[in-house]
Amino acid sequence: MKKIIGALLTGATLLSFSNARAQATYPYDFSYSTQPYAELTGETTLILGSDGWDDTMVNFSLPINFQYQGEPVTQWTMDTYGGLYPNELDLGLGAPFIFGIHTxxxxxxxxxxxxxxSGNTGSRIAKVEYKNVGFWGGGTTDFANFQIWLYEGSNKIEYHVGPNDVTPGTFDYPEGDGDALVVGLLYEAGVLDTVMFHGVQLMDNGQHSDTAVLTDPTGPGDAEELLLLYGQTYPVNGSVFTFEVPSGVSAIAKIPKQVSNIYPNPATDRLTVQLKEAKGGQLNVYSITGKKLLSQPVTGTTNQVSLTGLSKGVYLLQYSTAAGQRETYRFIKK
Known part of the structure; x- marks a missing residue:
């Protein structure tokens, strides 16, 4: 993916991928805009500062009727990387996932x-706010603010960026490091569609382009799971990233999953991948920017993946069956 996204910096490539986007059906439409940022008032606290939290997850519920990828969401899990897992079950599997401003x-x-x-029943908006948070490995005075908005009724998702001050170079991560800056969505594993990957480019100068990106055959997006952008500059104050369900789209076509669980998540030295059946195939681990870091054959229904060579951060695990089906899951290396 990194190779392809980098190629988007050329005008000819931008045009060709934009044409590809017009010919395909996408589960969400993306747009970028600006709007003054407003802090929450009368909010309910999930995590309070000075508790020493890092790589922390909290379960909670929201009193709104909301669907993600056509599926009702009754419970949520937030993590301190900036995102939300729908329906708690996905805390173990790592998919689907609402990235937020993810680092x-x-x-x-x-x-x-x-x-x-806030709002009236049927059209309420739930807002999750990360306020004055710092960065692992960042400067002592670095901070950021952002919110995830979930719209009842339309099922629209928005990320609103507030005031931030980040030391230059914070996201100039080494090749293969898990500490990256990502904005987007992770679809439910096993999603089947005509275009394998689609996302938008976050330029280093803060400009954004709405561009479809076709899959790099060696990258993790081969099963239409990812809609994301990434970059090395934190989005500017007032940025709004919007993901809307296209008119007439009620859900995303799915195929049966072969992975029953991955655990523990977060993991330290080892990740266990539990399959429903021993169908052979390959297990690959990718950085969040799409570089393949590890690869091993499937040896049975229970497979151990060593993580000892990986840095702390967020990664993608992809299972590819011998028949060509692919499932991608997000996990954290502590």
Whole structure:
């Protein structure tokens, strides 16, 4: 993916991928805009600063009727990387996932993560706010603010970026490192569609382009799971990233999953991949930017993947069956 996204910097490539987008059907339409940022008031706190949190997850519920990929969501799990897991079950599997403004945040004095629900029944908006959070490996005075908005009724998703100050070079991560800056969505594993991967480019100068990206055959997006962008500059204050369900789209076509569980998540030295059947195939681990880091054959229904050579961060595990089906899951290396 990194190779392909880098190629988008040429005008000819931008044009060709934009044409590809017009000919395909996507589960969500993406747009970028700007809007003044407003902090939440009367919010409910999920995590309070000065608790020393890092790589932390919290379960909670929201009193709205919301669907993700056509599926009702009754419970949520937030993590301190900036995202939300729908329906708790996916805490173990790592998919689907709402990325938010996704990187490795950590506790600093005054940091809070909270939520608020506003509006009338049927058209309420749930907002999850990351307020004055710091960065793992960042400067001591670095901070960021952003919110995830979930719209009842339309099932629209928005990311709103607030005031931030980040030391230059914070996201100039080494090749293969898991500490990256990502914005987007991870679809449910096993999604089947005509175009394998689609996303948008975050330029280093803060400009954004709405561009379809076809899959790099060696990358992790081969089963239409990812809609994301990434870059090395934190989005500017007032940025709004919007993901809307296209008119007439009620759900995403799915195929049966072969992976029953991956655990533990977060993991330290080893990840266990549990399959429903021993169908052979390959297990690959990718960086969040699409570089293949590990690869091993499937040896049975229970497979151990060593993570000892990986840095702390977020990664993607892909299972490819001998018949060509692919499933991709997100996991955290502690």
């Amino acid at each position: 490795d945040y950590e506790d600093v004095v005054g940091a809070t993560i909270s939520y608020q629900v």
